[in-house]
Amino acid sequence: KSLKPEIIKASEHVAREFGPEVRFGAVNSRVFPDLAQRFGVTSYPWIVSVYAGVRGDDMSGLGGADSVVKWARLEKKRLWKKQPKWKESPPWPVSPSSFTSDSNKNATANPG
DSSP: OOSHHHHHHHHHHHHHHHGGGSOOOOOOTTTOHHHHHHHTOOSSSOOEEEETTEEEEEOOSOOSHHHHHHHHHHHHHHHOOSSOOOOOOOOOOOOGGGOSSGGGTTSOSOOO
């Protein structure tokens, strides 16, 4: 059974509850193995919190939308600050998955 509908449902609920303070993102780590390696992904699906450039906790006991919403609330309460001190991220590894076309070969893979 795919968890995608449950994750979408949870993200919609969290967006209504917290607005832009909590956001969800998804990465296909089979397409971007360098990103999976950077975060230590060893199984799928995998959910982690990231705040101000710092990796938070992995979600354990992945269930339906309600469990994802509950986990997101706990992580927000634990991590969120009005003016966080951002941690400098290490540079992204350069790999074939870092680039999507020949036109951006000179672009950096670091999103910001």
